[in-house]
Amino acid sequence: MTSQPTPSRRLFLAAGPASAVFGALSQAVARAPGEDDPIIQALAEVDRAHAAYEQGSDVSSDEAYERICDAEAELFSTRPTTRAGATRLLRYIADFLDQDDVINDSLVGATIGDSIRDAIAVFERQALAG
Structure with a gap:
């Protein structure tokens, strides 16, 4: 019977960043059609x-x-x-605005990111339909 190596704390802690990197890579592959857009390179950086x-x-x-x-x-x-590229930029902006309460407006601050993502969803549905 072969023994399994004991997982180390370092391996466990490395799993989080590694999964984020692999998730980003899979998203980049899925979004290849706009790769000539300078936004794609800027987002990669x-x-x-x-x-x-x-x-x-x-x-x-x-x-x-x-x-x-x-x-x-x-x-x-x-x-x-x-x-x-426009869709990815809008998605990034929506996520950026949701961080750390960047929008300092008690009436719309909590909804701006969702509003941008809703608009993106329309672009994405249209792209899939036509």
Whole structure:
């Protein structure tokens, strides 16, 4: 009978970031039609910056956080050129606005992200229908 290696704490802790990376990769493959859009490259850079920050890369956390800020600034100044790119940008903005109560409005702050995602759903349904 072969013995199974005992799972280590390090392996357990590494599973979370690894699953996030594999999830992002599967989403990137599913969204390949808009890959010529500059938004796709900008979002990929944001994803890389977040992954480096979460994995505790070789740079300090301040430098890693600064990389995220720079990547997001570049993303928000990039114009999408395809429907797929526009949809992904809107989804990112909706998620961004939902973080840490970014929208400081007690009446609509909690619904802005959902409103953007609802609009995206219309684009996605139309794309599938036609």
